[in-house]
Amino acid sequence: MNLMQEKETVAKSLLDKFAKAGANDVIVHINEDQSAQIKFANSKIATTQSWTTAKAEVFVAVNKRLVTTTIKDFSEQAISDSVSRIMKFANSIPPTDDYGGIAEGPFNYKELENTFDSKIIDLNEKAVDMTEAALNAAEKNGSKRSAGVLEWSSNNSYLLTTNNIEAEDKATKLYFSLRAFVDKYASGHRVCNSRILSGFNPEEIAAGAAETARQAVNPVQSKEGVYDVLFEPLPFSNILTQIGESFSIFNVESHLSCLAGKIGQQVADKSVTITDDGTLPNGYGSGKFDAEGVPTQKNVLIEDGVLKTFLHNTSSAKRHNVKTTANAGLISPSAFNVVFNNGKLNKEEIISTMKKGLIVTNVWYTRFQNYADGDFSTIPRDGMFMVENGKITGAVKELRISDNLLNILKNVAAIGSKPDQVFGWEVEMPVTTPPVLVKDVHFTKSVA
């Protein structure tokens, strides 16, 4: 059967059967995904990949006993069997005593700007042309070999709940990542993400990655110590992903957030405002509704450096006596698009203000010694550049950032004017940020 064509019938049948069996709250979320990827390495295509899935995700609450599962068989008999299996499972586990229910509808949903483009659905062979053009652009700009991916996907979703919510959305996404190499130590990495084809420009990204790689030749060992750092959007997104996770009330309650207990406090420099915006036009994580069917919204998380709110679903909001921020996650609320505010300076102007510091163009392997304190380290990779008296004086290598998330937020010294949207390897939460200058960042290195 075509699941999306039969979605109302399947979802209604499931809700009716669960209601008769004694369930209190039920969410049926039907999803159909098509996605594909071209993976390239050494400036050649290594493989093409494509995936299709169709499934119904089901959440059931029975006297505060909470169960999730996925259903794939949709005959009347199979649905009946699934319902009885889920109810049996639910009745054999203890209750979640602090469960506060799911949202009560109905809601009206606004159309989101630039989140669907039918031209992306069947990109297929054209994606090979785009990849080839990007590889050529990288080579033309000095890359000796390039590696990365081009991905395109489409999704249809339909959500029906026992609490008068019926919602529907469709989405398309594009993602391009290219790492250019000039020699053993000289590389540059850029990514771009878009929901629509217009403005999506892998060639420009490829050229930018190659440009960074060319500048990064002949890096020298640098001393560990304290440096002012201009983070380009790619590495700052990696750090902002970690901060984004810290806003989830689930992580706050689990002692996995350095922001716990700090609502109303100054947690960042006063120049910093961070929002989460599920409605962001062309936002990689934008969608009409959260996992309960609540219409998404823009939430100000940090305003002028002051922590304003954590991210909630209906149940956690009730527990904390606040309103849902429309960020369900049924277990863990989560941000849709973390957006760091823009400043007024362009990148060159920021560099001109740096007496001695580093430009970091990428980081990876961010890990924590203590999530509650925010102590972490992450490793710059690809081009890293020394700045002295406002000028780039050369490339450096093999340093590690060993610092604290709250220190990073509090030491923001300048914010760029041109934001990039980043999602991909290690940035698993979409982030939009300009380049950001952070003073007094601690660097360490291997001790022989």
Place this chain on the structure above:
Amino acid sequence: MDLDLAEFALNHALKLGAKYADVRLETTRTNEFILKNGIPQMAGFDRVQGMGIKINSGGCFGFVSTNELEKEKIKEVIEKAMKVTSAACRITEPAVMSEEPVETADYEVKQKVNLEDLSPKEKLNVLFDIEKSIASTKIDVPGRFFSMADFYTEKYFINSEGTKILSKIPRVDLWYFLTINDNGKTAQRYWQYGDAGGFDKITNRNFPELLKNEILKADENLKKGIKPPKDKIDIVVGPQVTGIMVHESVGHPYEADRILGREAAQAGETFIKQDMLNTRIGSNAVNIFDDPTIEESFGHYLYDDDGVKARKRHLMKNGIINEFLHNRNTAATMNTKSNGASRATGFDREAIVRMANTYVAPGEHSEEELIEGVKHGIFMKNFMEWNIDDKRLNAKYTGAESYIIENGKIGEPVFAPIIEISTPVLWGAVDATAKNMEYHSGTCGKAEPMQAIPVWFGGPSMRIRNITLGNKE
């Protein structure tokens, strides 16, 4: 599973002109439980089924997967994949694979206590018993997060050369994250235990006692831990630290796809080059293996996802690079044979080069003897923060439970000692390994889209000579 569907897909790909095809038809049944601060969160169960098909179309590789197992859908997705793959051929490396024997096998990891024989409540009781045990310490542990899951994967692999492998592997996995508080100062500790086998693997580990001990030691370290020494010292690391070191700085850099640059944009590259076989990067005391055939291990399999029979790999032989980890593609590129390291996390992911169970071989000494041989140093039993650069050359391991060693004896706890070291320096400085073998489990990440795959890593305690810690203040 309807095994005929795999044959149908294979034949359809060949009918459309594929020079080579393989099909993985899989069903995985899962149960998962989360307990946060004593309160059960959502419990989940699932049955995920689908098919992944690898093709060589026109001389280049393509992969397609679907969870819609109707014949018409299977035909549709293969046809679409063949078109894109063929279009890509003008800018691909030739799709090469090493020649390997045709295999036929049917194997299963046995369960003493079948995963299906316990109710969800009985399984959750394991986590509640841990809660009680932690409470009995009277120590302030405000953050207690536990995740426990079991998986039963049935997989049917066939390829166009005639290989047919049916496997059934159950796995269990328990993960915890703890926050210990002492007057506003906190320490955190997480770890994971995973095995192939039945639920007896969970109950046999005696988690209530294990976690109680974890809390007691972490609390002692938090309250009494002194600053680490700043001079040159010797370090004895416990099996957990040995395990992460061998996984990150030997297992990963030995993956042949990294050496060839195939993962360059995502999981990174390696300082090891193809011509470094038979090059010394460690001391004579170091022998390192990767072995998927260890029964009941988290990374266990007998045939890989290229259909190649698995075997034990001797990665580092007395400090010398002995062999890399290969699938059929990297083996052919390097003009050798596959050693069965091709793995995918599920039907919906391409098989790539992965570790299975990577470990340092045990030596002749006891752990006590290693410590007795240290005049001035530390013993780092386990760790919290770690990372390594994308060439696998510079790593950092920050200790959790750790102690001063003075004149061959364990002394007071030491708080958060940092080993920040390059790979050749680390393995060159190992002068002895103990015989206290332990295997630990992890979910290893690689590739884009991410493939988080079950592995073991481990070994015995090791002694590392003449190192300066990375602590500055």
